[in-house]
Amino acid sequence: MNPLEFKKFHSQVAKQSREKSRLTVCPICGKEQTSFCNSHSIPQFILNNISVNGQLLQFPSIAADDFLIENRVFDAKKGTKNSCTFQFICRECDSKIFSEYEDVSNIRQRPSNKMMAEIELKNTLLMLSKRRYEQPFYEIVEGELENFDRGPLVEIQEDDIRDYTIEFERALRTVYNLQPAKYKLLYWKKYSYKMPIACQTLIPLRETINGFLVNNVHSLDKNYHLEDMNLCIFPLEKETVVMIFYCEKYEKRYRNFRNEFLRLPEKQKLQYISYLVFAYTENFVISPDIDHAILKNENLKTLSQETNGIPNMGIVPMGLWDLEDYHPISWQEIPNIMDSKYAIQ
Numbered sequence: 001m002n003p004l005e006f007k008k009f010h011s012q013v014a015k016q017s018r019e020k021s022r023l024t025v026c027p028i029c030g031k032e033q034t035s036f037c038n039s040h041s042i043p044q045f046i047l048n049n050i051s052v053n054g055q056l057l058q059f060p061s062i063a064a065d066d067f068l069i070e071n072r073v074f075d076a077k078k079g080t081k082n083s084c085t086f087q088f089i090c091r092e093c094d095s096k097i098f099s100e101y102e103d104v105s106n107i108r109q110r111p112s113n114k115m116m117a118e119i120e121l122k123n124t125l126l127m128l129s130k131r132r133y134e135q136p137f138y139e140i141v142e143g144e145l146e147n148f149d150r151g152p153l154v155e156i157q158e159d160d161i162r163d164y165t166i167e168f169e170r171a172l173r174t175v176y177n178l179q180p181a182k183y184k185l186l187y188w189k190k191y192s193y194k195m196p197i198a199c200q201t202l203i204p205l206r207e208t209i210n211g212f213l214v215n216n217v218h219s220l221d222k223n224y225h226l227e228d229m230n231l232c233i234f235p236l237e238k239e240t241v242v243m244i245f246y247c248e249k250y251e252k253r254y255r256n257f258r259n260e261f262l263r264l265p266e267k268q269k270l271q272y273i274s275y276l277v278f279a280y281t282e283n284f285v286i287s288p289d290i291d292h293a294i295l296k297n298e299n300l301k302t303l304s305q306e307t308n309g310i311p312n313m314g315i316v317p318m319g320l321w322d323l324e325d326y327h328p329i330s331w332q333e334i335p336n337i338m339d340s341k342y343a344i345q
């Protein structure tokens, strides 16, 4: 398939998958819907702080190979209206349910328990909508392409949906103050400069900084649940708020990581968080004002193409599963995009 054929194939499969995965009721209020809100997974007023002429650099600007960008298979840039969006809940819920955290004066303060619940609620909604879309997507691809086999992907997607649903329901109960859960704020700091990146995401941390197991992402045991932490990088007008938190129930799994992280010197904390972003999520945007040397950094590109430490988005050609010679990019090997030297105005 040449890039143009691939682009056509991709957009057809995407369209069918969107139709197949569309909900009929809003998962928050349960009311029937014919259309859904274009929700921002990172608040739009935060995106506006780092956009240039309303434009933002997307995940493919770092991760995709040049020929895919040149052939417009993936967009390197998008407008703020279409950056980090998902269609999964109704307009009414979208305008109400996140109101405490989608408020700049609240974001400038240490978050309340309810704000953390709102953030986790949105993060789980994004992941649920993503996985529900991916299920028909890969099913169609498997039917169309001879050499593509979903393998364990079917079960992994089902388990993910089960685990995200548990987190979604817990966060929703907390927002509504019904059997609320307590969140542990592992890290919160307001930096006095504007970082060129915005991010809001769940992270199923695999191991601590010193390499001890946190979540076994490869487990196929039906009784094993992944436990996510939440990471936010919120550039404001002249400052940046950075936070990491998780449900207190997860303390046992995250305790070692917390101790190791809090012992890091300040600069290395930001270095490590930068690593988490590129290693774990696609849900970030970058300012077009960024130092362009970063976009060309080979280690950053390789890292953002890894999935669970496996290269090439986790898709390895048959017969090449022997990855013993592959060394995943380590957290010290990438540029620290959150450092003050890369601050933007």
Ligand SMILES: [Zn+2]
Pocket (backbone or CB within 6 Å): 026, 027, 028, 029, 030, 031, 089, 090, 091, 092, 093, 094
């Ligand atoms: Zn609703």
